[in-house]
Amino acid sequence: MRALDRGRPGATPRAIHRWAAATARSAPDAALPDDDPFVAAATVAGYPDAAADLRAALADPDRPCPTLTGPGVAGWWTRRQLHETLVHRLDLAEALGAPAEADPAVAADCVAEVLDTMQPRQVRLGRMAQPDTAVRLTTPAGTATLGRGPVVAEVSGPAPVVALLLWRRTTPEDPRLTVTGDRAAAADLLARPITP
Structure with a gap:
């Protein structure tokens, strides 16, 4: 399958x-x-x-x-x-060209699902190695962490845009997002196959 x-x-x-x-x-x-x-x-x-x-x-x-x-x-x-x-x-x-709008709770849970289900499954299936660094993701609903190890950067923005980022529909360069810390390390981690 x-x-x-x-x-x-x-x-x-x-x-x-x-x-x-x-x-x-x-x-x-x-x-x-x-x-x-x-x-x-x-x-x-x-x-x-x-x-x-x-x-x-x-x-x-x-x-x-x-x-x-x-x-x-x-x-x-x-x-x-x-x-x-x-x-x-x-x-x-x-x-x-329309705004990326969604129910805030649904968009926040979409972000959470990548972190609690999809990315761990990608590791389990051997599609990616477990990250040894982490990126903090901040939306109006709260903060979560992608990866393990030291936090090298923070990406913040609206939950729908952070969801698009995690599903590789946009990049950390998206003007709707703010990146602090090591931008290159954040871009590297977020470019990995964290979702199918």
């Missing part, structure tokens, strides 16, 4: 929604399903059906199923797919 990677053709919200719905319906000890059939079947016209399928699969948040971190419940996928959709909505806003 390959994880649905952003750079892959067809790795779109409609494919990811179908894949997450199938995963939420799987037995909790099952392996994550192969994503190839979902990518191959994804069409623009199929998005409303994919979203409806995902909503139906997540209707019982306590249903046991696999997650990216092991056995869990369908509610885990609600958080993951909310953030997946948020990042793509922010992508669309950026493409249209």
